[in-house]
Each structure stands twice: as C-alpha cells, then as structure tokens.
Amino acid sequence: MRIGTMALAAAAMVFAGAAAHAGDGADASGPIAGRQAGMLMSGALMGSIKGALDRGDDVKTLGFAARSIATWANAIPGLFPAGSDQGDTEAMPAVWSDRAGFEARAKAYADAAAKLADLAKAGDKDGFAAQFQVVRGTCNECHRVYKKPDVH
Ligand code: HEC
Numbered sequence: 001m002r003i004g005t006m007a008l009a010a011a012a013m014v015f016a017g018a019a020a021h022a023g024d025g026a027d028a029s030g031p032i033a034g035r036q037a038g039m040l041m042s043g044a045l046m047g048s049i050k051g052a053l054d055r056g057d058d059v060k061t062l063g064f065a066a067r068s069i070a071t072w073a074n075a076i077p078g079l080f081p082a083g084s085d086q087g088d089t090e091a092m093p094a095v096w097s098d099r100a101g102f103e104a105r106a107k108a109y110a111d112a113a114a115k116l117a118d119l120a121k122a123g124d125k126d127g128f129a130a131q132f133q134v135v136r137g138t139c140n141e142c143h144r145v146y147k148k149p150d151v152h
Helices: 002-021 029-055 059-075 099-122 125-144
Strands: none
Touching: 002 125, 029 059, 029 125, 059 125, 099 125
C-alpha cells in the first residue's frame, strides 16, 4: 500500500510537470523540477522494493511498483526538452549532444523495469531479485555519462 501510494504520487507529479510545460521550452524550471522529483521518487520506490525483498515479501505485491518505474522510465526523454540544460540541473550537456545514447539508456531502463514487473506477476522470487540488480545497474549506466557525478 505504501509503495502504491508513492507510485501514484510520483506519477501525478511527473504528469503535472509535463502537462504544465508542454510546448513551453523557454521556462526550463518546469521539466527540471519534474524530472528531479521523478528521479527522487523512483529512488524511493527502488528502496521500498529492496526493503520488501529483504523482508522476504511475496514479489507479486511488487508488480505495481515495478510497472510504475517502467512507466516513469518511458517518460524520461520527454522531460529533457531542448533548452532545459540551463538552470538548476545536474544533467550533463551530453543529454542533448548525444541524444541517441541518452534515449537508449532510458529505453534499457524501461525494458529492464518492464521485465521486473513481468517477474513480479509470475511470482518468480529469484528472478525478480536478480532483475532488480539489473534495473539498478541501468540507473548507474545512465548517471555515469549523463549526470554530473558530484552527488547521488
Ligand atoms: C536515462 C538516464 C537516467 C536513468 C536510466 C536514470 N537516471 Fe537518475 N538522473 C538522470 C539525470 C540526467 C539526472 C539529473 C537531472 C537534473 O538534475 O536535471 C538524474 C538525477 C537523479 C537523482 C537526483 C535527483 C535530484 O535532483 O535530487 C536521483 C536520486 C536519481 N537520478 C535516481 C535514479 C535512480 C534510482 C534510477 C534508476 C532506478 C535512475 N535515476 C535512472 C538520468 C538518469
């Protein structure tokens, strides 16, 4: 239930940010705030999943969280529109100069999270635990190149 509430909050904030600033490339604060909030909440969801795994919860209860992460991952490229490299952001210029690479990282993340959701649905505990590490790896793979390394 806690995970479900957090996922809904994450989704609501992301969609609110995207809707408010659709077509408004001049105001970069909207997508920056939206993507940072989504990143933080995806981190919180990952922490909740990890806690559930450590407790030995039935992985079938983690499907909603995993699906939420996959949905968020698909939304990432749209929250880095042209012009949003300026302002209070930790995004590297490579997000825009190497767009194909960035989008490939987002897709790898989305695919890994979708697979995680499938494993939850199947109730495959060992498979889920292994795939959770894969998903976590996709965070780091993107951050390594596209996010300034000072924090997180
Ligand atoms: C496709 C690339 C990509 C993937 C995949 C990705 N991130 Fe990020 N993340 C970024 C970028 C770029 C930023 C900097 C955003 C900004 O400051 O504008 C960021 C920022 C963050 C932040 C800092 C938010 C803040 O402002 O305090 C956290 C936390 C974070 N990511 C967690 C995660 C977690 C956890 C995952 C995986 C479950 C993940 N990210 C996957 C690109 C990615």
